[in-house]
Amino acid sequence: QAVVTGALAHLCLSVSDLDLASAQIIAAGASRLTEAEALALGEPVVNVRNAIFEGPAGVIIELLEPVAFPLDRTAT
Structure with a gap:
């Protein structure tokens, strides 16, 4: 699959503390x-x-603090 200009093929991990992670x-x-x-x-x-x-094996890794998306449902 072709990569779109500006896109980055990577693994994204959600972390609670970006600085510590x-x-x-x-x-x-x-x-x-x-x-x-x-x-x-x-x-x-x-x-x-x-x-x-960039991990030791060349994998690009994004660390991301929790995100609130506009259409997220709130917990009931």
């Missing part, structure tokens, strides 16, 4: 590709905080 993944041998950053993406806007790494 970033330190742990680096200690495990990953290389940082981006610093932790807060982004406002899409329409409607979804606010995310993430960082991207």
Whole structure:
């Protein structure tokens, strides 16, 4: 399947503490590709905080703090 321009084939992991998880993944041998950053993406806007790494085997790994999507249902 062709990769769309601007897309990044990667594994995304949800983490509760981005700073702690970033330190742990680096200690495990990953290389940082981006610093932790807060982004406002899409329409409607979804606010995310993430960082991207390359693992020792070359896999691109995104660490992502929990995200609230506009159409998420609230727990009942």
